[in-house]
Amino acid sequence: MSKTDTTSSFNQFQGTQGYIASTPLMDAVNCAIALERPLLIKGEPGTGKTLLANHVAESLGMPMESWHIKSTSKACDGLYVYDTLQRLNDARFGDGDVQDIRSYIKPGPLGRVFAAENRHVLLIDEIDKADLEFPNDILREIDEMRFTVLETGDEVIAKQRPVVIITSNNEKELPDAFLRRCVFHFIDFPDRELMKEIVDVHHPHLDTKLLDQVLIKFYWLREQGELRKKPSTSELIDWIAALLRSGISTEQLEEHIPFLGALLKNEQDTVGVSSYQERGGRMPAAWSDLGAKYNQ
Amino acid sequence: MFLDLFYGLRDEGVPVAIQEWNMLMDGLQKGLHRSNLLHFYYLSRACLIKSESYYDKFDRVFARVFKGVEGELDITDEVLEWLDDPKNFPELTEEQRAALEHLSRDELYQRFLETLAEQTERHDGGDKWVGTGGRSPYGHGGEHPTGIRVGGPAKSRSAMKVAEDRQFQNYRTDETLDLRQVKMALKKLRRLTRSGPLEELDIDGTVDETCRNGGEIDFVYRAERRNNIRLLLLMDVGGTMDPYFKPVSRLLTALHEEHALRDFKAYYFHNCVYDNLYTDASLIRRYAVPTADVMHKLDERWKVVLVGDAAMHPGELMHEFGNINPRRESQTTGAQWLARINDHFQRCIWINPDPKKYWESTHTTRAISQLFPMYHLSVDGISEAMSALIGARPSAPGPTH
Numbered sequence: 001m002s003k004t005d006t007t008s009s010f011n012q013f014q015g016t017q018g019y020i021a022s023t024p025l026m027d028a029v030n031c032a033i034a035l036e037r038p039l040l041i042k043g044e045p046g047t048g049k050t051l052l053a054n055h056v057a058e059s060l061g062m063p064m065e066s067w068h069i070k071s072t073s074k075a076c077d078g079l080y081v082y083d084t085l086q087r088l089n090d091a092r093f094g095d096g097d098v099q100d101i102r103s104y105i106k107p108g109p110l111g112r113v114f115a116a117e118n119r120h121v122l123l124i125d126e127i128d129k130a131d132l133e134f135p136n137d138i139l140r141e142i143d144e145m146r147f148t149v150l151e152t153g154d155e156v157i158a159k160q161r162p163v164v165i166i167t168s169n170n171e172k173e174l175p176d177a178f179l180r181r182c183v184f185h186f187i188d189f190p191d192r193e194l195m196k197e198i199v200d201v202h203h204p205h206l207d208t209k210l211l212d213q214v215l216i217k218f219y220w221l222r223e224q225g226e227l228r229k230k231p232s233t234s235e236l237i238d239w240i241a242a243l244l245r246s247g248i249s250t251e252q253l254e255e256h257i258p259f260l261g262a263l264l265k266n267e268q269d270t271v272g273v274s275s276y277q278e279r280g281g282r283m284p285a286a287w288s289d290l291g292a293k294y295n296q
Numbered sequence: 297m298f299l300d301l302f303y304g305l306r307d308e309g310v311p312v313a314i315q316e317w318n319m320l321m322d323g324l325q326k327g328l329h330r331s332n333l334l335h336f337y338y339l340s341r342a343c344l345i346k347s348e349s350y351y352d353k354f355d356r357v358f359a360r361v362f363k364g365v366e367g368e369l370d371i372t373d374e375v376l377e378w379l380d381d382p383k384n385f386p387e388l389t390e391e392q393r394a395a396l397e398h399l400s401r402d403e404l405y406q407r408f409l410e411t412l413a414e415q416t417e418r419h420d421g422g423d424k425w426v427g428t429g430g431r432s433p434y435g436h437g438g439e440h441p442t443g444i445r446v447g448g449p450a451k452s453r454s455a456m457k458v459a460e461d462r463q464f465q466n467y468r469t470d471e472t473l474d475l476r477q478v479k480m481a482l483k484k485l486r487r488l489t490r491s492g493p494l495e496e497l498d499i500d501g502t503v504d505e506t507c508r509n510g511g512e513i514d515f516v517y518r519a520e521r522r523n524n525i526r527l528l529l530l531m532d533v534g535g536t537m538d539p540y541f542k543p544v545s546r547l548l549t550a551l552h553e554e555h556a557l558r559d560f561k562a563y564y565f566h567n568c569v570y571d572n573l574y575t576d577a578s579l580i581r582r583y584a585v586p587t588a589d590v591m592h593k594l595d596e597r598w599k600v601v602l603v604g605d606a607a608m609h610p611g612e613l614m615h616e617f618g619n620i621n622p623r624r625e626s627q628t629t630g631a632q633w634l635a636r637i638n639d640h641f642q643r644c645i646w647i648n649p650d651p652k653k654y655w656e657s658t659h660t661t662r663a664i665s666q667l668f669p670m671y672h673l674s675v676d677g678i679s680e681a682m683s684a685l686i687g688a689r690p691s692a693p694g695p696t697h
Contacts, residue, residue, distance in 0.1 A: 027328075027338035035319060035325050042348060046606075084503055092511055179346035181316045186348035 012060055019048065020197045024121040028185035029056060038124075038142055038164035040174075043187030047293050049167040053123035054186025056165065063116075066123040067109035067161075068226035073130045074098065075137030079108040079156075101151055110141060111156060119160035135178040192219070192294060202237045203244065213253045213281065213285070214240055219294060220284045221263060221273070231247060231263040238262050254285045300339065306356040310350045319343045322539075333362065365528040367473060397421040432462060443679060482682060496520050525686075526559040528641070531576045532604030534566045540649045540673065544603055559598075563590060567608045568630030569637065591640045599685045600637060602668065606661040607650065613660045631663070638667055645681050 012028045015021035023030070029052075032039035041049045055128035057064035065274060065288045067078055087104045090096040097103055113120045127135055141147045166182065168174065190198060195215060199206065214236075222230045231239075239262040256277050257263070277283070287294050306314050320343040323329070329336035338357060345354050410494030453547035496516040508514075533541055563573035563585065573590055576583040613630045638644050646668035648655065655661045655670065664670070 010447065023334075024338045024341075025336055028342040031323055031328050031339055031342050034328055035322055037319065040346070067572045077377075084499060088506055088513060092513055176311065179448055180313065183319070183342045186351065193428065 006160070013056055013088045014059065016055045016059045018058075019051060020194065020201060021052070021055075022082050022188075022194060023090075024054075025185055025187060028183055032183040033060075033163055036161055038166055040166045040168060040179070040182040040184045040188060042168050042184070044171055044189055044230075044232060045169060046234045047187040047189060048233065049187060050111055050123070050125055053121055053125075053165040053167075055123035056163065058211055060121065060163070062121050062163065064123060065113045066125055067107045067127045069127050069130045069134070071131075073134065075141075076108075077139065078108040080108055080111045080137060080149055081106045082151050102154075105149060105151060107156075110145075111139070113162045114145065114147075114156050114158040117159060120162045122162040122164045124164065124166045126169055127166050127174045128168040128174065129236060132172060132175070136175050139178055139181065168205075171216075189222075189245065190293070192250050196232070198233060199237070199240065203240050206240070206244075207250065210243075210250045210253065212287070213250055216265070216284050217253070217257050217285060217291065220290055221257070223291065224273075225273075227264070227269050228266045229264070229269065235263050235265075255283060300361045301357060302344075304361055308357055310345065310353050312344050316344045316346075345451065364391045364450045402404065405567065406480060419599075424567045457525065494519050503518065504630075523558055524558050526594070526598045527557050527561075528561040528590075528600045529560070529570065530573065530637075531564050531577075532567060532598065533564045533579065536605050536607070537603075537649070540603070544673070561590075561594070565604075567604075568612050569602075569633045570630060570634075571628065587637075591637065595639075596642045598641055600641045601681070601685070602644065602646045603639075603673070604646070604648070605650045606646065606648055606653075606658050606664040606670070607658045610659050613663060631667075634664065634667055643685050644668050645684055646670045647681055648672050 002015045011125065012033060013021070013026055014025065018190065029039060031261070041052060043049055053064060053066070065190060068076075078213060080103075083104045086096075087101075091098045107115060109122065124138075136224070142164060143160055146155060148155045192215060199211060199215075216229060218239075219225070219234050239259060242259045242262050243253070257273070260270050260273060282289075284290055302312060302317055318361060320340055323339050323343055329339050339356075341351070341354055369386065395646060463611060496518050498516045498518040501518065502514065504514050505514040531537075531541070531544065564577045564579060566579055567575055569587060570586055572584040573587050574580075574583045575585060613634075646664060648661070648670050649672075650661070652672055655665060661670075667683075669684055671677040671684070
């Protein structure tokens with residue numbers, strides 16, 4: 001396993017101080033950069049999909065532009081918006097330069113990245129929120145890195161090919177033609193070891209015994225099939241912050257789960273787990289109380 | 297060998313095309329695999345596979361195709377190369393390295409085979425036999441610097457290990473019933489129509505009206521798009537259906553809570569539909585509603601989903617007074633009731649939790665599947681079923697709209 005690979009431009013992204021990336025994720029990011037393909041990231045909510053783009057930008061030293069997709073987003077919004085109503089209004093009241101159509105054309109995130117002088121990281125966040133046809137509509141622009149403003153006939157060509165990172169929450173299926181052009185990575189839920197590294201980034205120098213207890217409770221909760229919403233990494237980080245503030249001891253944590261509200265966001269889940277605690281249900285206190293998956 | 301991977305994936309039904317393959321070839325040309333099987337595994341997965349539901353199939357094909365590239369008893373060039381590279385043994389002191397110099401890789405390989413031939417039983421520890429935790433050069437988890445790893449976990453994760461782990465099994469969509477994924481499949485049940493109050497600004501309309509008005513701005517509003525689907529669920533409860541009751545009803549209530557549907561009703565029955573349906577899964581008389589009334593109240597636009605294993609005694613379906621509960625006998629046979637439902641509603645489908653292979657061999661299941669299109673209760677099955685509910689009616693001359 002040679003690690004002295006300095007000749008190729010590959011292997012640029014190594015994770016940053018604030019973001020721990022697993023080997024497969026790093027490979028996928030670097031593959032997308034080298035092949036100049038968009039990178040499609042899927043994964044459970046709270047596994048750091050959106051954060052990834054920030055940290056790729058940071059680690060590559062590029063500026064970042066984000067385009068947050070909503071259910072009403074149209075592909076054209078990303079390129080440019082032609083403000084018809086403003087122009088109509090100006091024409092009616094004699095404001096502004098109505099003759100110059102260009103002053104009513106506002107570039108969208110994609111348009112800005114194309115027009116920029118330096119290479120950008122472009123984040124297209126939660127692409128699955130938009131209409132089914134949306135991904136197909138931006139295919140050509142992302143493939144060829146150019147588009148034409150219909151109203152003026154101007155062609156916008158990317159000066160520097162941006163690094164495109166697309167996240168999806170899996171709410172809708174994406175069209176095949178779109179998938180074919182992407183490099184794909186699914187962020188698996190972090191295992192015990194990776195999670196320790198991640199926690200260490202946010203809460204350095206945590207007592208190892210306390211950390212163990214915290215993670216045992218956390219993974220135990222995630223194993224409960226009845227939960228409507230499993231706690232995720234970001235909730236774990238918040239929960240630890242709450243625990244640290246309250247100065248709770250490792251022993252106290254062994255018997256019950258305080259600040260349940262920081263981990264569970266559904267009322268029925270919270271009620272279910274607290275009534276289990278009140279009934280004197282057994283709480284796991286060691287890794288051996290969890291399944292074989294955690295005891296290899 | 298690479299083509300084996302490509303065709304192996306296609307044989308498993310993973311959608312990979314030339315385009316993905318070219319992407320992988322580009323990647324290899326650029327050296328993205330860094331001459332390492334683990335990185336090759338990640339690279340090929342990122343290029344070829346576009347959904348986590350295929351990760352498991354990829355793992356299986358990869359493990360099959362590249363078995364022997366490392367581990368097991370078959371040593372290929374790649375492993376021999378690895379043995380040649382001193383960088384692979386960072387734990388080694390200079391002395392040890394020098395001592396090993398005279399042991400060529402062929403010798404090492406030869407000795408490995410000999411040792412293996414001599415050995416007849418499982419071995420852990422020690423410094424000669426192939427086994428685990430020892431100091432012999434062969435086996436795994438050991439400390440011998442040039443050890444040939446034989447199966448099992450290595451100190452750093454290997455591609456084979458990762459593939460053999462099959463940690464993505466739960467993301468398969470043809471066997472599992474994950475709440476979130478099914479919700480996604482149910483989202484196919486969507487037919488948006490504009491109805492309700494006029495609250496959305498219609499820009500095109502506004503521009504048109506303003507022009508027509510000679511430049512006086514005239515705003516035009518229109519109704520928001522809403523889902524126009526009404527869904528009727530008829531579910532078999534009790535007996536063999538018990539394990540499925542909870543997940544299915546939870547799913548459908550979740551769907552209804554999200555106001556994704558225009559209207560939703562659920563009724564229950566046991567084994568087959570007869571004169572009465574029940575509004576509660578306890579099926580006690582208090583909750584009985586005449587089936588004819590339900591059909592009378594709901595018009596043909598309602599989409600009907602029947603959930604049940606369709607496996608029962610043929611008499612329960614075909615005979616008069618066939619109801620398994622003798623106190624609730626009825627003159628109309630179950631088959632007649634099912635046919636009436638099918639005639640009344642434009643779209644009816646049946647979802648069956650039993651695996652497909654049993655459908656043909658059960659008499660009643662076969663009969664019912666001739667009446668209703670039948671789908672398996674899995675993410676893929678539900679997804680197909682929802683497309684069938686929404687799409688054009690495939691066969692049957694029934695009324696079209």
